[in-house]
Amino acid sequence: MNARSRGRPAGGGGDKRGLLIAAARRQFAAKGYEVASLRSIATDAGVDVSLVSHYFGDKAGLLVATLELPFDPIDRLESALSGDRASMAQRIVRTFLTSWDPHREVFATLFRVNVAAPSSRSPLIDLVREIPATFLAQRLEGANRQLRALAFASELIGLAAVRYVARIEPVASAPVDDLVLVYAPSMQVLLDP
Amino acid sequence: MNARSRGRPAGGGGDKRGLLIAAARRQFAAKGYEVASLRSIATDAGVDVSLVSHYFGDKAGLLVATLELPFDPIDRLESALSGDRASMAQRIVRTFLTSWDPHREVFATLFRVNVAAPSSRSPLIDLVREIPATFLAQRLEGANRQLRALAFASELIGLAAVRYVARIEPVASAPVDDLVLVYAPSMQVLLDP
Numbered sequence: 001m002n003a004r005s006r007g008r009p010a011g012g013g014g015d016k017r018g019l020l021i022a023a024a025r026r027q028f029a030a031k032g033y034e035v036a037s038l039r040s041i042a043t044d045a046g047v048d049v050s051l052v053s054h055y056f057g058d059k060a061g062l063l064v065a066t067l068e069l070p071f072d073p074i075d076r077l078e079s080a081l082s083g084d085r086a087s088m089a090q091r092i093v094r095t096f097l098t099s100w101d102p103h104r105e106v107f108a109t110l111f112r113v114n115v116a117a118p119s120s121r122s123p124l125i126d127l128v129r130e131i132p133a134t135f136l137a138q139r140l141e142g143a144n145r146q147l148r149a150l151a152f153a154s155e156l157i158g159l160a161a162v163r164y165v166a167r168i169e170p171v172a173s174a175p176v177d178d179l180v181l182v183y184a185p186s187m188q189v190l191l192d193p
Numbered sequence: 194m195n196a197r198s199r200g201r202p203a204g205g206g207g208d209k210r211g212l213l214i215a216a217a218r219r220q221f222a223a224k225g226y227e228v229a230s231l232r233s234i235a236t237d238a239g240v241d242v243s244l245v246s247h248y249f250g251d252k253a254g255l256l257v258a259t260l261e262l263p264f265d266p267i268d269r270l271e272s273a274l275s276g277d278r279a280s281m282a283q284r285i286v287r288t289f290l291t292s293w294d295p296h297r298e299v300f301a302t303l304f305r306v307n308v309a310a311p312s313s314r315s316p317l318i319d320l321v322r323e324i325p326a327t328f329l330a331q332r333l334e335g336a337n338r339q340l341r342a343l344a345f346a347s348e349l350i351g352l353a354a355v356r357y358v359a360r361i362e363p364v365a366s367a368p369v370d371d372l373v374l375v376y377a378p379s380m381q382v383l384l385d386p
Contacts (some may be wrong), residue, residue, distance in 0.1 A: 012339065016337050033325070095369055111308070112308060115304070115305060115308055115354070115359070117360060119222075121331065122359075125359045125361065127290060127359045128355070128361060129358060130360075142220050144371065144374075146363050146376055147363045147364065147367060147371065147372075147375050148375055150355065150363065150364050151360060151364065151372075151375050151376055151379070153276060153355075154348075154351035154352050154354065154355040154364060155348045155351050155352075155353045155379070156351070157355065158347035158349070158350045158351025158352070158354065159344070159347050159348075159351070161308070161347065161350055162321070162343065162346075162347040162350065162353065164374055165308060166238075166315075166321060166322075167307070168318065168321060168322045168343060169291050169322075170339050170343065171340065171343050171344065171347065172339045174340060177360045178337065178340065179344075179372060181337075182337055182340050182341055182344050182386075183344055185382050186344070186348070186382040187379060188380040189378050190375065190379050193375075
């Protein structure tokens with residue numbers, strides 16, 4: 001568990017946490033992730049707004065909770081971000097693959113449901129917008145930081161789409177080490193142009 | 194028109210071409226792209242098999258024809274592949290974006306229909322398998338050529354998924370020049386590690 005980890009508290013409060021998640025799902029669906037405010041979500045849930053940061057860290061953490069992912073992608077990303085700068089892409093690609101490989105069916109289903117959605121209002125798309133903008137761009141230096149952070153995310157998505165959804169060889173069955181070897185040097189260029 | 198261009202012939206033969214496309218659609222759907230043979234497609238169409246290369250160049254060209262794309266992606270790729278090696282990724286990214294930007298709705302629809310398909314048998318997935326394996330890998334040198342060629346394609350797909358399908362800013366509205374500037378140096382590493 002790292003410092004940021006937003007966990008299920010050891011005892012009590014589970015109900016308020018669940019009420020917040022249910023309200024967030026309603027509000028994100030009705031208004032969209034960017035418009036729905038933490039205050040309106042807390043009001044909808046009948047819970048004090050300060051509990052959002054207590055349970056979820058921030059709005060992105062609340063979004064992650066609504067998706068019921070098999071792991072917390074923000075915790076994983078933050079672990080991968082810390083450490084030697086020159087091997088950051090290596091760590092992120094490896095963390096992404098070792099996190100999702102055991103859940104490739106979950107990824108494929110999430111991808112299909114969210115991409116196939118007739119509306120462009122999708123929690124997975126919100127997550128792809130939010131994570132690079134909030135957690136990666138601030139670590140970058142130089143020009144076009146937001147664009148480079150999202151480009152980095154898009155290359156990971158392309159990898160995952162081919163490995164988990166379309167399942168095209170040789171990417172579908174390649175060992176994680178081989179994929180890290182091939183993708184990381186390419187993606188590192190986006191972090192340090 | 195380049196040397197490879199597979200065109201609609203100036204006169205006559207349109208019917209045989211159409212019969213081949215219809216038969217290819219049937220055979221690809223029934224057997225899958227890799228299993229369906231040109232001979233069985235020609236037999237199904239009641240047309241001599243030699244006409245496949247005449248009209249479509251090869252099996253990949255026939256697959257492209259069944260998709261009724263707004264342009265021929267193989268012709269475009271081959272134009273982009275010719276020329277200075279060090280700027281190959283630049284040319285491919287620019288060609289891809291200037292080809293698809295005017296048809297972003299077509300891309301999004303193709304992507305949704307093919308990715309959302311319950312079966313993994315999809316002509317777009319066949320195309321993503323076939324184009325890098327056939328046209329790009331042979332231009333590469335060094336280790337992991339098939340993997341690097343598909344990785345290159347996957348990064349383009351990630352870009353297109355974010356720009357045309359999910360429409361996430363700042364990638365969705367960025368000028369082509371900015372995207373070439375950001376993506377091409379990253380993707381060039383896959384061509385020349």
